[in-house]
Amino acid sequence: xxxxxxxxxxxxxxxxxxxxxxxxxxxxxxxxxxxxxxxxxxxxxxxxxxxxxxxxxxxxxxxxxxxxxxxxxxxxxxxxxxxxxxxxxxxxxxxxxxxxxxxxxxxxxxxxxxxxxxxxxxxxxxxxxxxxxxxxxxxxxxxxxxxxxxxxxxxxxxxxxxxxxxxxxxxxxxxxxxxxxxxxxxxxxxxxxxxxxxxxxxxxxxxxxxxxxxxxxxxxxxxxxxxxxxxxxxxxxxxxxxxxxxxxxxxxxxxxxxxxxxx
Numbered sequence: 001x002x003x004x005x006x007x008x009x010x011x012x013x014x015x016x017x018x019x020x021x022x023x024x025x026x027x028x029x030x031x032x033x034x035x036x037x038x039x040x041x042x043x044x045x046x047x048x049x050x051x052x053x054x055x056x057x058x059x060x061x062x063x064x065x066x067x068x069x070x071x072x073x074x075x076x077x078x079x080x081x082x083x084x085x086x087x088x089x090x091x092x093x094x095x096x097x098x099x100x101x102x103x104x105x106x107x108x109x110x111x112x113x114x115x116x117x118x119x120x121x122x123x124x125x126x127x128x129x130x131x132x133x134x135x136x137x138x139x140x141x142x143x144x145x146x147x148x149x150x151x152x153x154x155x156x157x158x159x160x161x162x163x164x165x166x167x168x169x170x171x172x173x174x175x176x177x178x179x180x181x182x183x184x185x186x187x188x189x190x191x192x193x194x195x196x197x198x199x200x201x202x203x204x205x206x207x208x209x210x211x212x213x214x215x216x217x218x219x220x221x222x223x224x225x226x227x228x229x230x231x232x233x234x235x236x237x238x239x240x241x242x243x244x245x246x247x248x249x250x251x252x253x254x255x256x257x258x259x260x261x262x263x
Contacts, residue, residue, distance in 0.1 A: 003031030004243045007132055009077045011035040011069075013060055013117060014087030016043030018194035019143065022231030023084060023238045028053060030239055035073040035080070038087070060087050060113035070120045079128045082242045083121045085114050086143045090159045090196055092203035103158045110162035114142055115169055118184075122173075126180045134247055135181055140173055141241050142166050142186035144253060146261045149188070155204060163188075167253045174251030183250035185241055190257025191219045192229045224259030233258075 010027050014020040016038035024034055024047060034053040038044040041057025048055035056072050058065040073080050089109045091102050118140055125138040145163040147156065166186055173184035191197060197216060204215040220228040237256050240246050255261050 003029070004245075005239070006031035007033070008081040008242065009033045009035065009073070009079055010082040010084060010242055011037065011073050011080045011121065012084045012086060013037050013058070013069075013113075014143075015055075016040040016047060018196060019189065019192060019231045019234050020084075020086045021047055023086070023235045024051060024053070026232070026235035026239050027242060030243070032082075032242065033077060035069075035077065037069050060117055061108045063116065066113075066117055066120050069117075070124065074124055080121055080125060080138065081131045082139045082141065083118065083125075084141045084143075084238060084242070085117055087113060088143060088162075088196075090156060090200060092153075092155045092200055092207065094207065095154050095157055098158060106158040107162050107165075110159065111165040111169070114166055118142075118169070118173060122177065122182065125182055126177075130181065134244060136183060136247055137180060138182045139242060139246075140170075140177075140182065140184040141238060142170050142184070144170070144186040144188045146188045146190050146255055146257050148253070149255075149261055155207065156200075170253060171251045178250060183247070185246070185249055185252045185254065187234060187237055187241070188253050188255045188257065188261070189234050190229050190255075190260045191216070191223065192231060192234065194231060222260070223257075227258070229256070229258055 010032045015024050015036035028051040036044045036048050036055045037058045039059050044055040056069050058069040130137050144166040147160040148163040148167045170184050170186040201216040234256050
């Protein structure tokens with residue numbers, strides 16, 4: 001049985017866990033051929049083995065690793081139809097306690113790496129033939145966050161700044177690459193039940209003196225749809241953006257948050 005992504009090659013960064021791994025499973029089920037990348041090379045290899053796909057360990061903050069990742073994807077697959085630029089980190093700290101080192105770490109992974117991974121892929125993508133059955137040569141998908149719009153918490157200023165930057169990069173790329181028949185969109189998840197939110201709950205709780213789980217309950221109790229977000233909630237939207245039904249969309253930041261941000 002054919003799937004909506006049959007024959008499409010998708011490169012995923014931050015693939016070993018959370019949103020990345022859920023999206024990998026969904027895209028594989030829909031027929032995509034995947035290149036799974038993560039700093040956690042063992043995690044990426046394990047997922048790749050489970051799904052019958054390929055893995056490449058890479059630190060996306062390092063230029064040599066980015067070049068090696070893209071080279072390997074094109075060597076093994078011949079092209080990249082979809083880039084899912086998903087790697088990200090966070091740190092919960094009071095505004096006046098953020099150090100230069102922590103600022104740099106969050107911005108390096110969440111913003112700088114997003115731009116340079118995108119740039120490295122696009123340099124190849126603009127030279128490839130259109131995707132089979134499409135007018136497009138390729139698709140770019142970035143992971144931003146509703147923190148880009150809410151201003152975020154005063155406890156996650158670098159993270160919020162980085163995600164606002166991802167939305168900006170997404171739109172800049174959409175305008176720059178439209179004539180090359182490459183689209184660029186991003187997703188803005190809310191409170192997703194992942195290891196990252198477990199970290200947020202722990203660090204936020206430590207700052208406020210709360211029990212484990214209190215920050216998570218506090219954040220998810222105000223979701224209009226009445227339940228926490230799962231990685232699979234995000235995966236369905238990524239499958240749509242990677243597939244043919246979104247071919248006429250570009251420059252969009254799509255909130256996937258159960259209604260936390262409206263308008």
